[in-house]
Amino acid sequence: MARPTFDKLCAHARETALLQSVAELLGWDERTKMPPAAGPYRAEQITYLSSLAHRRHTDPQLGDWLDELAASDLASDPHSDAGATIRQMRREYEKLTKLPQTLVEELTRASVLGQQAWVEARKNDDFATFAPILERIVNLKRQQAEAIGYADCPYDALLDDFEPGETTKNVAGVLEGLRSELVPLVAAIAESSRKPNLDILKRRYPIDAQESFGKQAATAIGFEFNRGRLDVTHHPFCAGMGPDDCRLTTRYDERFFPSGFFSILHEAGHGIYDQGLRSDQYGLPPGTYVSLGIHESQSRMWENMVGRSVAFWRHFFPLAQQAFPKALGDTQVEDFCFAVNDVRPSLIRVEADEATYNLHIIIRFELEQALINDGLAIKDLPAAWNQKYRDYLDIEPPTDADGVLQDVHWSAALIGYFPTYALGNLYAAQFYAQAAKDVGPLDEQFERGEFASLLGWLREKIHRQGQCYSARELVETVTGQPLSHDWLIAYLREKYTSYYDLS
């Protein structure tokens, strides 16, 4: 008797996915193609579809079906398609129905006002005018945490929105280990007398050639352009709007090669995950990405572990020389690789290198906990921010605009999101070490322009698992070990020891 109910549950979810996929297209179009004046009506369109989807997500009929299915055979194996579907849909249903409608609306409104205030505040380097709305947002997020409930601390409930099933304590432990090793490593690099020649990257790289070279590389690593496309935006992103429709964006700087190219590789990494999900399970948990951290692990792996490796460029550098003969004709591949692996402390997260990036995240993660769990006052936030930049990166933000005001996330009520960026780097290193063990040596394959072994491994071990395992379970199942900072530190240490001649 459970099967017909389960089928109804799945049909319901697939219809909701139709609405959400259309909302994704509306968002993509808004950021890439929409005429400037069309913004207000576009907001109405998106709001309307979101309200239809929300109504479906909290449909009491779902609750009845899920109650019936909870005790059925279909739910008995939590890692089976049916088991994962029932478990994840119940999780989502319970979470969404716990939130009072008024709180949802207040959060939406505060996030819209927050982003508007943030744009102005950042432009004018004026934290004081942003403080009241940020305070309101933090209060609402605390209310959200209380409504949802948590085991250990309120931040658990917020983190769970982005990294389901993960705990503050566990993440804090791993990131603390990472920080304690990363700070001295970054300091040692800063003291090294060896520095790359960054001028290589600042020559003239014609945009057309950047686009075709970037698409060539994205195709080579596994992004399928018959199921996707690439456009230009100010902030690169990847959006999926159907099982065979995944769209990447990048930005090009004619005078800085890495900006466009590594954004393409990064977003293609997200897209390859999206394209590797099971089409037949689209809109259902077994066909849905497991967490933001795991998603980020895929983009970071292709961007950094693959795309900044010497092996990758042994294959691609001659092609780059053909694409950019004036810029790269007389450059050595080793000099180019050193330049794209430059490490130096900087103020802005989104421009940070592979090593220091994690410190930017750790700072935000620690401050978010202080705000949500420990009652850090908003007025004390800028000073706390600046102190951590001195402690961890040995730099001093000269303004709030390039300090505490640099990111949009908090103004958009996204608290608990930042740690997933660092988790992505940690997962990536741990997965990559395992892949090298299982199907390596990878470097030799990359030098021949072959990426199919790594891609196949990711497809099987990660992409096709969907949400059948939580992120934490997935890491343990795939690598046989719990999440740890050891792999990322080992990877970074090995890479930079040779570039920077560290002891």
Added chain:
Amino acid sequence: MARPTFDKLCAHARETALLQSVAELLGWDERTKMPPAAGPYRAEQITYLSSLAHRRHTDPQLGDWLDELAASDLASDPHSDAGATIRQMRREYEKLTKLPQTLVEELTRASVLGQQAWVEARKNDDFATFAPILERIVNLKRQQAEAIGYADCPYDALLDDFEPGETTKNVAGVLEGLRSELVPLVAAIAESSRKPNLDILKRRYPIDAQESFGKQAATAIGFEFNRGRLDVTHHPFCAGMGPDDCRLTTRYDERFFPSGFFSILHEAGHGIYDQGLRSDQYGLPPGTYVSLGIHESQSRMWENMVGRSVAFWRHFFPLAQQAFPKALGDTQVEDFCFAVNDVRPSLIRVEADEATYNLHIIIRFELEQALINDGLAIKDLPAAWNQKYRDYLDIEPPTDADGVLQDVHWSAALIGYFPTYALGNLYAAQFYAQAAKDVGPLDEQFERGEFASLLGWLREKIHRQGQCYSARELVETVTGQPLSHDWLIAYLREKYTSYYDLS
């Protein structure tokens, strides 16, 4: 008591418009940007939104509200915003609720199969394999006419889908008058010894320059690019997806200037109408175009009456010479104008000139009536088609592919649509003559690159009227005369008498 009900009616319609506008974006994206493999899921997305919209359009609640409002003061003036809203929504509600659900589904299915069969049949010049599905479609359209009801003949009910309130008898009378004067005019032109030099149009016109020149012209006549955009497709079209989001497409042929340019002007004409509708009434009858024929009158007026006039090119030809110095540097404006006004009988409707185009339409209109009203057998359709091409255009289609199979419309169950193209030309000529009387002389303004008087006149007289008048009422209100072929014939005769030196 009627006002709150009316407000609910309007809110309901505005929500339905949100769904429909999103479906428009899905269709635009499918034809311009969507990755090739995404088609099947896109069809699911569009079908789902259409079903949601259809459910809203036939919501019994609407019927109750409309019953209540029918007798209210708000409905007393049929040309007021409220009166038009109640009248048009009742019209649509009654029509849609008269159609049995099974017939709607069968028509949808037959139209999908019909278009697939048509693509193959046209490719293989094989009418016989297309005949069975066309027969099925014609039968279903007859059933549709019976379900809807009609005063005079079944074709009335089908025509009403595209030109609401118009009758077969009235259209047949006007088009018969047009045909009787057009056939000898076209024959006289064919016999003239004067011919333009068409080679002018077949020189090399770089695509980039075509795009920027086309946008320059579209902007000059009144299309607002901050509320719209221009892309490339195989079949040009114009799609509105919100009060401030209207998108044009064209196709460029580097070796044939008119293809891209006049498609831009044509679609911009549609777009200018769309942009001239009242934003505050978006989704309601006073903010909706009145009929396909009136829509086509706007595109045809800007494309032909304005865009092929000598006055227009006295302003734009020097700019064209700058944009295409190699192609046009040593050409005279008179020779260029004669070339873009070439008239000669041809096989294919979509490539036909301004004069013969109407004969292509009259042939289809007559055959549609024969199929729907008079029981013309499908097997006899190709012979009837070829006979009419001999009679009206003095040419003989060598194949069915370039004859009866050339258009997609019938395969898509669009019967009753064709006459709106000729009505568009007739309305355009009649409106244009009136505009010249009211705000002319227009030629002098065009020569100075000024189009604001004509645009303003169209905005006030046509665009901002929405559906407050039917197309027929609009023509009479604006021009003081019922629709007649006199203006179109007078316009064509005057133009071609000088080009072709007719007596």
